[in-house]
Amino acid sequence: MSPTLRTDERHAEELAILYEISKTLATGREMASMITHVLAVLHARLHLDHGTLVLLDPQTNELAIEVAHGLTEEERTRGRFRIGEGVTGAVFKEGKPLLIPDLSREPRFLHRSIRRNLSGRTVALLAVPVRLHEETVGVLSVDREGGVAQGELERDLQFLSVVATLIAQVVRVRKVLTPALPAAPNPQDAxxxxxxxxxxxxxxxxxxxxxxxxxxxxxxxxxxxxxxxxxxxxxxxxxxxxxxxxxxxxxxxxxxxxxxxxxxxxxxxxxxxxxxxxxxxxxxxxxxxxxxxxxxxxxxxxxxxxxxxxxxxxxxxxxxxxxxxxxxxxxxxxxxxxxxxxxxxxxxxxxxxxxxxxxxxxxPLRERTEDIPLLVDYFLATFNREHGKAVTISPSALTLLTDYHWPGNVRELEHCLERLVLLTTQPVITPEEIDALAHLLDLPKEPAKRAAAPPPSLPRSVQELERAEVVAALERTGWVKARAAKRLGLTPRQLGYRVKKYGLRPPEEGE
Ligand SMILES: Nc1ncnc2c1ncn2[C@@H]1O[C@H](COP(=O)(O)OP(=O)(O)OP(=O)(O)O)[C@@H](O)[C@H]1O
Ligand SMILES: [Mg+2]
Incomplete structure (x- = not known):
């Protein structure tokens, strides 16, 4: 049972929870995974138990449990309701929040969905509609145990309505995306x-x-x-x-x-x-x-x-x-x-x-060099797509990459190819091109298997490269930003943003 918080404390807690929830929902992960997290947060921070989201299944016109906190798979699949049936069905039909202070006295409560052995305990049920453009698409419900004061329950209900608004956005995104996805993605594709x-x-x-x-x-x-x-x-x-x-x-x-x-x-x-x-x-x-x-x-x-x-x-x-x-x-x-x-x-x-x-x-990658050509193809395709380029690699350059000992393994290979795609001005990556860019790739000049060579440093990130380019252009133009921008093919505004992002200042001011 949670202690009753003072109003201002409760307010701060609610804001913190909303912040955490919106962060979760912004991750763009699988809907069920995000909402599972949200229900876990409600459980852990507000003692709102058995959080359940049901959504309308347009095919059967039934309400099906989409996500439920603490339910087994089997219990989840059992929970289907017709519109208007039970508490959940009623909330869906009316499109209005519902607060039941004591479930044991509620005739509409269908015990079938579950688990809740009410023996002797006072359990309140709070349910709010999930609405999208004036249309109800689902119901979010939670329990709260322990004879909590009516005022606090009402506050919970209000809060839950806000959470339902956030969840509705995620449901909307899924609705928009769903038709584009194959009906049953083959998990082996993972x-x-x-x-x-x-x-x-x-x-x-x-x-x-x-x-x-x-x-x-x-x-x-x-x-x-x-x-x-x-x-x-x-x-x-x-x-x-x-x-x-x-x-x-x-x-x-x-x-x-x-x-x-x-x-x-x-x-x-x-x-x-x-x-x-x-x-x-x-x-x-x-x-x-x-x-x-x-x-x-x-x-x-x-x-x-x-x-x-x-x-x-x-x-x-x-x-x-x-x-x-x-x-x-x-x-x-x-x-x-x-x-x-x-x-x-x-x-x-x-x-x-x-x-x-x-x-x-x-x-380690050096012990399975047979994988390198395939990985190179894969990363070239990925980064070409990402950076709008069409770079390929010559057979001799591929041999060179295959012979390298890759102390940073696949991550190093991946970073190396991203930089090659980004930096090269040639349509085909050749050994000469790799050689010319070697100082930016952090590969030793002769990338053959030189056992005695000191391990090269960790690859620099693209951000570091970008920063170095901006610094170099500024230095070459004596910090005349308009000229530096031109050199880099950026607008002055874009350059200004990068200067700010990397906290760059001319040397005199720097000290
Ligand atoms: N077999 C592979 N196919 C495609 N990409 C791979 C493969 N192995 C690794 N990568 C990519 O290499 C990078 C590093 O992989 P990952 O982060 O999984 O390594 P790790 O073993 O966890 O490394 P660390 O011990 O440093 O944390 C990631 O970007 C990952 O996508
Ligand atoms: Mg790791």
């Missing part, structure tokens, strides 16, 4: 974005096809840039959870307390700066996939808690008492030598065995 024809990669695809549909934990191993995250997303896209959230946590990026709160959430006031309750990634991934990236970087202090969660024994939010359990499929990745870390005592052995159920080793 693998088409992972390029590889070497024997090892074929074998790996085979393993992935076989384990995707299960809940098996996969531990993805491989050097930086070999495609661990790409594979994790692909496995999710191939799994029955593909319409639910894919939530990634980069475990190396955060200090200890923040990482713990990121994973498991926190209660208000759990630590300095914890001004509001926040659900963790384990909660946000409900029904979907949780990807623990750089799992080898999780500090020992958090490993015990993670082990419990992985064993399905639940977890508590930081500063919280309640044990929460969520239904998530775990994927993990690391480039660290976990076995050695276990020996050194830096990684728990029991956790290692839990995560290492199906180890997937992605070999």
């Amino acid at each position: 693998l088409s974005g992972v390029i590889g024809e070497s024997l090892v990669m074929e074998q790996l695809f085979d393993v992935i096809r076989r384990v995707s549909s299960s809940r098996t934990i996969l531990l993805l191993r491989g050097e930086s840039g070999t495609g661990k995250e790409l594979l994790a997303r692909t496995i999710h896209a191939l799994s029955p959870r593909r319409d639910r959230a894919f939530v990634a946590v980069h475990c190396a990026a955060l200090p200890e307390t923040l990482l713990e709160s990121e994973l498991f959430g926190h209660e208000r006031g759990a630590f300095t700066g914890a001004v509001a309750r926040r659900p963790g990634r384990f909660e946000l991934a409900e029904g979907g996939t949780l990807f623990l990236d750089e799992v080898g970087d999780i500090p020992l202090s958090i490993q015990a808690k993670l082990l419990r969660a992985v064993q399905g024994l639940g977890f508590e939010r930081l500063g919280g008492q309640r044990t929460l359990k969520t239904d998530v499929r775990l994927l993990a990745a690391t480039h660290r030598p976990l076995e050695e870390m276990v020996r050194r005592g830096a990684f728990r052995e029991d956790l290692y065995y839990r995560l290492n159920v199906v180890p997937v080793m992605i070999p």
Whole structure:
């Protein structure tokens, strides 16, 4: 039961939630995945439980559950209503919000959809229409437990109406897009974005096809840039959870307390700066996939808690008492030598065995050079499309790229080709052209396999390149912006924007 917040606190909390929701809805992910996240936020932050979105199925003229927080697949498919039937049907038909303070006294409530064992508890039901251009297209409903004051319930109802307005926009986008999509996209297509024809990669695809549909934990191993995250997303896209959230946590990026709160959430006031309750990634991934990236970087202090969660024994939010359990499929990745870390005592052995159920080793690119021509074709096509160009590559240039040892693996190859497409003025990339651009590509001048060559630095980003071009033009023109713009083929306004974006100033002013 949530404590009743003061009005101004509640107002601030609502704004924060709306901000979080609108950010989620702006990600443009699969509709179900975004709305699942929204319902998880309502659950975690406002104690609005059993959030459910039903939408009209124009084919059957029935209302079908589109997304529901905490329902199994089977329970979801059971929840179909006719227009006008039950509470949901009534809200749909009338197009008006409905507040039922005590469900147990509501004759219209159809128990069939579910789960709710009301024995002895007071549960309020709040339902609002989802409307698009004066037309009702669905119903958003939630429960609120525990005999809450009428005023607060009304406030919840108002808030829910605002959330329904945001959701309506997402429904609209899907309606617009749906006719263009094939009726039933073949989930196997998900693998088409992972390029590889070497024997090892074929074998790996085979393993992935076989384990995707299960809940098996996969531990993805491989050097930086070999495609661990790409594979994790692909496995999710191939799994029955593909319409639910894919939530990634980069475990190396955060200090200890923040990482713990990121994973498991926190209660208000759990630590300095914890001004509001926040659900963790384990909660946000409900029904979907949780990807623990750089799992080898999780500090020992958090490993015990993670082990419990992985064993399905639940977890508590930081500063919280309640044990929460969520239904998530775990994927993990690391480039660290976990076995050695276990020996050194830096990684728990029991956790290692839990995560290492199906180890997937992605070999470095230099050990599967057969994949390079296909990857080059793929990236050329991608970047030609993106930058409106039609660059091709000569056979000798392709050999040169195939012979290079690619310490940054596929990521490095991808960046290299993007820059080649962007920078070349020739229709065909030749070895000479690569040589001429080498200083911008971060490849050594002779990219042959020179074992003794020092590893080249990480590829520079396109942004850094753009910045360097602007600086060079400004320097060459003595910071006369109009001339620099002309050199770069930009309008003065476009140049002004870039100067501002990169915070560039002439050297005298700079000090
Ligand atoms: N087989 C592949 N086919 C197409 N693209 C790939 C392939 N492997 C990797 N990539 C691309 O290379 C880039 C790096 O991949 P990804 O981020 O998955 O690597 P990673 O193993 O997670 O690296 P890191 O350890 O540095 O996080 C991405 O842009 C990804 O799309
Ligand atoms: Mg990664």
